Amino acid sequence: MLQRGGSAVDGAIAALLCTSVVNPQSMGLGGGAIFTVMNSSGDVQIISSRETVPKLFKPDLLKSCPKKFRFMSGPEWIGVPGEIRGYELAHRLYGKLPWATLFQPTIKLAREGLQISPLLEKYIPVINKSLSVYKLFSDANGKPLTTGDIIKFEKLADTLEVIANYGANAFYSGTIAKDLISDIQEAGGTLTLQDLASFRASQSDAWVFPFQDFEVYIPPPPAGGALLALLLNIMKGYKSDANEKTLAYHRYIEAFKFVNGLRKYIHDPNITPDKITKSFIQDRFADHIRTLISDRTHGEKYYNLTSYLDSMGTTHMSVLAEDGSAVSVTSTINHLFGSQILSPKTGIILNNQISDFCGRTEIHAGEQPPSSVSPAVLKSQSRMLLIGASGGSFITTGIASTLMNHLFFGKSLKEAIESPVVFVNSVNQPQFEEKFDQKIIDGLIAFGHKYDPKKMVFFNVVNAVEKDGDCICAVSDARKMGKAAGY
Numbered sequence: 001m002l003q004r005g006g007s008a009v010d011g012a013i014a015a016l017l018c019t020s021v022v023n024p025q026s027m028g029l030g031g032g033a034i035f036t037v038m039n040s041s042g043d044v045q046i047i048s049s050r051e052t053v054p055k056l057f058k059p060d061l062l063k064s065c066p067k068k069f070r071f072m073s074g075p076e077w078i079g080v081p082g083e084i085r086g087y088e089l090a091h092r093l094y095g096k097l098p099w100a101t102l103f104q105p106t107i108k109l110a111r112e113g114l115q116i117s118p119l120l121e122k123y124i125p126v127i128n129k130s131l132s133v134y135k136l137f138s139d140a141n142g143k144p145l146t147t148g149d150i151i152k153f154e155k156l157a158d159t160l161e162v163i164a165n166y167g168a169n170a171f172y173s174g175t176i177a178k179d180l181i182s183d184i185q186e187a188g189g190t191l192t193l194q195d196l197a198s199f200r201a202s203q204s205d206a207w208v209f210p211f212q213d214f215e216v217y218i219p220p221p222p223a224g225g226a227l228l229a230l231l232l233n234i235m236k237g238y239k240s241d242a243n244e245k246t247l248a249y250h251r252y253i254e255a256f257k258f259v260n261g262l263r264k265y266i267h268d269p270n271i272t273p274d275k276i277t278k279s280f281i282q283d284r285f286a287d288h289i290r291t292l293i294s295d296r297t298h299g300e301k302y303y304n305l306t307s308y309l310d311s312m313g314t315t316h317m318s319v320l321a322e323d324g325s326a327v328s329v330t331s332t333i334n335h336l337f338g339s340q341i342l343s344p345k346t347g348i349i350l351n352n353q354i355s356d357f358c359g360r361t362e363i364h365a366g367e368q369p370p371s372s373v374s375p376a377v378l379k380s381q382s383r384m385l386l387i388g389a390s391g392g393s394f395i396t397t398g399i400a401s402t403l404m405n406h407l408f409f410g411k412s413l414k415e416a417i418e419s420p421v422v423f424v425n426s427v428n429q430p431q432f433e434e435k436f437d438q439k440i441i442d443g444l445i446a447f448g449h450k451y452d453p454k455k456m457v458f459f460n461v462v463n464a465v466e467k468d469g470d471c472i473c474a475v476s477d478a479r480k481m482g483k484a485a486g487y
Contacts, residue, residue, distance in 0.1 A: 330373040
């Protein structure tokens with residue numbers, strides 16, 4: 001799309017559509033997205049199509065939230081999909097190529113079929129065999145598809161073709177809407193035609209804060225940009241010394257503990273007026289937190305941690321076009337395969353976004369769930385960095401770790417993304433990725449940190465593009481076998 005003269009938004013939409021069939025476990029038409037868009041003049045805007053709570057939801061739904069993370073499948077967790085409304089608004093504001101053109105490669109791919117990748121094969125076993133999405137990823141004998149098997153998305157191809165020809169309204173008020181709602185209600189979900197018809201994507205100004213010689217542009221709540229901003233602002237107040245990495249990681253983990261304690265303030269500002277999160281991006285708030293960080297750890301209450309669930313899922317891409325336009329966009333159906341509910345008539349896999357409210361005491365119709373997504377644009381006089389991550393709760397970790405390694409410790413963008421990370425989980429315990437420097441771990445234990453020693457798969461995946469003068473560097477995280485593409 002870029003080679004055809006398309007804008008960064010054109011490229012992003014076409015690539016997201018493609019990802020919905022290549023990595024259907026992560027995102028698709030049944031989810032939502034948040035774009036941070038910079039036009040060729042350098043102006044930055046946020047486009048949000050985050051899902052919303054349907055008008056008729058189960059009032060006691062949050063009582064069924066688990067105490068620890070698990071895949072929360074089932075129709076009761078489906079939020080109103082916003083993905084296509086987001087594409088529509090982004091394309092109307094920033095698109096250059098015809099709308100239908102963006103859909104054609106994915107329609108062709110979905111009809112002809114593609115091979116199951118090793119990555120997708122790895123995730124198919126998490127599907128509950130009693131739920132409708134399993135049929136799509138199993139053979140005639142009910143056995144799960146494996147690497148090299150051909151999978152076709154013929155119903156989805158039909159749906160994409162209608163949207164390509166007739167626009168987003170076909171999804172939200174046409175035959176697709178009727179078929180989608182019919183399938184959701186048959187599965188036990190509560191969405192209605194009115195929920196779809198009333199959904200609107202939004203455009204807003206980015207929140208901006210200084211970091212080194214950059215201006216950093218992030219999406220406001222319900223996105224998690226404010227948490228990333230606070231963490232970076234805390235860390236920038238320390239003198240960076242590559243020889244004092246253990247101390248730097250101690251401060252980083254302590255900062256993360258305070259950030260975790262503030263997650264409860266990330267919510268939909270249209271439902272609950274935002275009184276505190278704007279302060280997260282201000283230096284004086286970070287200065288205050290820094291006074292609370294000492295050379296030792298503290299008890300749980302010190303960090304004001306309240307319960308929330310760690311999560312995983314999502315996809316991110318960073319796109320830079322020849323005309324200077326750029327997009328950092330994160331899209332998700334939430335957990336792997338979302339709700340694991342497939343709409344048979346439309347081929348759409350539905351999200352389970354309402355589960356992001358777990359840990360909260362109440363939800364409201366029309367409310368957008370809190371999120372960790374933080375598609376960011378960093379811009380200085382001579383440099384630009386587009387960055388974001390997938391991985392649910394790991395998103396803030398992935399982005400912050402990359403920026404710290406790249407901008408504090410001087411690693412190349414590739415080295416920074418590849419570097420093993422430390423994740424501070426929902427009970428404020430650090431967990432270390434395999435191959436994390438054992439000397440640093442030992443040093444952190446000496447500071448009083450108690451860590452979870454069990455091995456775990458790290459789901460943070462960072463995709464970034466950096467432009468420094470005339471030099472462009474693009475890196476796609478190898479944790480999910482990604483590779484950057486360009487011309």
